[in-house]
Amino acid sequence: MVPLSWYLIVAAALFSIGVFGVLSRRNGVAVLMGIELMLNAVNINLVAFWRYNTTIASVTEPVPSELNGVVFAAFMFVVAAAEVAVGLAIIITVYRNWRSVIPEEADTLRG
Amino acid sequence: MIQFDFSTIAFFVFAVLTLGGALGVVTNRNLFRGTIWLMVSLFGVAGFYVLLSAPFLAAVQVLVYIGAIAILFTFAVMLTRSLTRLNVRYTRLWPSALGAVLLFAMLVIGVIWPVFGGNEMYSLPLSDVVRTTSDLGVALVSGEGYVLPFEVASLLLTGAMIGAIVIARDADEEELEQ
Amino acid sequence: MDCTGLCEVLTQGGTDPGLAQFLSILIGVVLVVSVPLVTVIFLIWIERKIAARIQDRIGPNRVGPFGLVQTFADLIKLLIKEDITPASADRLLYNAAPILSLAAVALIWAVVPFTPYHFGVDLEIGALYFVAVASLGTLAIMTAGWASNNKYALLGAFRVVALLVSYEIPLVFALLVPVMLAGSMSMFDIVNAQAGMWFVFMAPLAMLLFFISSQAETGRAPFDLIEAESELVAGFNIEYSGMKFGMFFAAEFLHVFTNGVLITVLFLGGWYFPGWQMPLIAFMWLGLKAFIPYFISLWIRNTVPRLRIDQVMRFNWFFLVPLSIVNVLVLAFLVMILKEIGWVPVDETGAMALADATFIELLPMTIVLFISNVLICLPIINRLRRTGSDDRVADEQRAQHAIAHAAGD
Numbered sequence A: 001m002v003p004l005s006w007y008l009i010v011a012a013a014l015f016s017i018g019v020f021g022v023l024s025r026r027n028g029v030a031v032l033m034g035i036e037l038m039l040n041a042v043n044i045n046l047v048a049f050w051r052y053n054t055t056i057a058s059v060t061e062p063v064p065s066e067l068n069g070v071v072f073a074a075f076m077f078v079v080a081a082a083e084v085a086v087g088l089a090i091i092i093t094v095y096r097n098w099r100s101v102i103p104e105e106a107d108t109l110r111g
Numbered sequence B: 001m002i003q004f005d006f007s008t009i010a011f012f013v014f015a016v017l018t019l020g021g022a023l024g025v026v027t028n029r030n031l032f033r034g035t036i037w038l039m040v041s042l043f044g045v046a047g048f049y050v051l052l053s054a055p056f057l058a059a060v061q062v063l064v065y066i067g068a069i070a071i072l073f074t075f076a077v078m079l080t081r082s083l084t085r086l087n088v089r090y091t092r093l094w095p096s097a098l099g100a101v102l103l104f105a106m107l108v109i110g111v112i113w114p115v116f117g118g119n120e121m122y123s124l125p126l127s128d129v130v131r132t133t134s135d136l137g138v139a140l141v142s143g144e145g146y147v148l149p150f151e152v153a154s155l156l157l158t159g160a161m162i163g164a165i166v167i168a169r170d171a172d173e174e175e176l177e178q
Numbered sequence C: 001m002d003c004t005g006l007c008e009v010l011t012q013g014g015t016d017p018g019l020a021q022f023l024s025i026l027i028g029v030v031l032v033v034s035v036p037l038v039t040v041i042f043l044i045w046i047e048r049k050i051a052a053r054i055q056d057r058i059g060p061n062r063v064g065p066f067g068l069v070q071t072f073a074d075l076i077k078l079l080i081k082e083d084i085t086p087a088s089a090d091r092l093l094y095n096a097a098p099i100l101s102l103a104a105v106a107l108i109w110a111v112v113p114f115t116p117y118h119f120g121v122d123l124e125i126g127a128l129y130f131v132a133v134a135s136l137g138t139l140a141i142m143t144a145g146w147a148s149n150n151k152y153a154l155l156g157a158f159r160v161v162a163l164l165v166s167y168e169i170p171l172v173f174a175l176l177v178p179v180m181l182a183g184s185m186s187m188f189d190i191v192n193a194q195a196g197m198w199f200v201f202m203a204p205l206a207m208l209l210f211f212i213s214s215q216a217e218t219g220r221a222p223f224d225l226i227e228a229e230s231e232l233v234a235g236f237n238i239e240y241s242g243m244k245f246g247m248f249f250a251a252e253f254l255h256v257f258t259n260g261v262l263i264t265v266l267f268l269g270g271w272y273f274p275g276w277q278m279p280l281i282a283f284m285w286l287g288l289k290a291f292i293p294y295f296i297s298l299w300i301r302n303t304v305p306r307l308r309i310d311q312v313m314r315f316n317w318f319f320l321v322p323l324s325i326v327n328v329l330v331l332a333f334l335v336m337i338l339k340e341i342g343w344v345p346v347d348e349t350g351a352m353a354l355a356d357a358t359f360i361e362l363l364p365m366t367i368v369l370f371i372s373n374v375l376i377c378l379p380i381i382n383r384l385r386r387t388g389s390d391d392r393v394a395d396e397q398r399a400q401h402a403i404a405h406a407a408g409d
Helices: A004-026 A030-055 A064-098 B006-027 B029-053 B055-079 B094-118 B133-141 B148-169 B173-177 C006-012 C019-053 C071-082 C090-109 C126-146 C151-182 C187-192 C206-218 C242-266 C280-305 C309-341 C361-409
Strands: none
Touching: A004 A030, A004 B029, A004 B094, A030 A064, A030 B006, A030 B029, A030 C242, A064 B133, A064 B148, A064 C126, B006 B029, B029 B055, B029 C126, B029 C206, B029 C361, B055 B133, B055 C126, B055 C151, B094 C280, C006 C151, C019 C071, C019 C090, C019 C242, C019 C280, C071 C242, C090 C126, C090 C187, C090 C242, C126 C151, C126 C242, C151 C187, C151 C206, C151 C309, C187 C242, C206 C280, C206 C309, C206 C361, C280 C361, C309 C361
């Protein structure tokens, strides 16, 4: 088994690449992809900490808190799926009305 | 000293898939290819879940990301393809690259290495046994477990589904007539 | 990890334990992948023969006895054909798509339990693995359609993906039924839970739903509007030729038989058959039983006309999806009630345990569940019949209007 810090380094690298994607790309779809990368980096961390830090009191009697990392990661999936569905719907609507996929150009509400 | 067994090799393979795919996502001009690279990257993440003995998460990762989110992304890429001739691939390329590198350096040097790096406590998992998928199922719906977040998550999904349909659908014929 | 069988022999022969384990796993992987790939060669022959008989033809009969070697001839033909990659195609993705398509089907075989002792791997999450791997096929089709850089391929891919994604929902809900009854997602446990009674008698409706939606997943008639070989050129695979086309082709043929095997494992009791149980005989039972859904699938393919895309979508969203959800809910509710009454065999912790129960013990539960399935079906069949006759009347009226209109001019 590799030590915990390796997983954390990979997750940090993945998160940084995601940040770079979100900050530098203009296309809204590409920005969403960057956000997905960041969410997955967080997920790796959650599961890695869970695997390396959980002490199991009794083999036969599971306690819900012994599963918190996996449960959190499962909720992250829900959030990611919801975010992509709504985000892409918004991008497609913006594209229909402004003929553009660049988030900054949808600025009708700016005072 | 790190022992080079198969799980170590697998770790490196998945790390290359994850990070290589991620770099492909942020550097590719062609968004469809970007989507495929995203899938490669997320597939690597699924591999990490297997290594971390969470097979349920790995299967759900493949199912949700490749089966659903990848398809959504490809549809979005195709539906917004024409008329979007983006000549500039990046805005603020160098500031954001610098920011990302700085963030990574800060995380590794400032947090991960001093806290977890030399620490013997984190070199191996604390327990050899892990909870199984059926334990996860029980934890999700048991009263002292996570049943409230579970319900909230299902509400969130329903809301997102209805919201996405309402936002993205075309105006009805009846609405057009008005 | 344990080291038994071949791995043990290799270790005793002086091989490094890690290497021995790796080698034995590698051989297992190669075997599990080869079985379906070799099977598909003969499946193509069987399918062509059956199709020919249904259509009152003879089928392949020239190459070898009964035309058995015909598929090899076709294979060689495909291999030596010119391998065209369109100039404007995305080369990498264009070449990767057929491989991904075949891999998506071949990967399913990793979790199929052939006999109690012969299986690829017994995953704790076998059923979920099947769904996850099958979804790779959708991505392969999308990639093929886009990478060909052809409008028709892309449109075809859109239609396939819309169909596949929609029919995955009833498929998964139908899959939930055996998982719920066995209390486990492992394919192995699901087969073991059918030792006393096959799930087809407890949940015939779930099997029917699984069968219909897996028929749609393969893109076969009556759901073959995506390909419609007699009307359109082809679907997403229009630009493919040679062996790359052959791989899509093989994936489709293999998928049909894989569905037969999965239905056998999930509903028809896997390797179980009353009376005679031995490892190799068990393998034979699995294969023989898998041929029943396989044959019905071919039968439907060769007799039923093609549907329109709007009909296919309406059938799914207004019929299959609600029905599959109702089916799961009713089944869960009934099992809970039966457990309270004490008609369900339970182990010492109070969980449902069908694996150790005998046929007689399971009989009352099976009868109740079967009757509930029939009761769900009755109003639905009635409703379907009414919808069908309404549609027909509307069509006839439209036709009469058109005739009257034409005569009036």
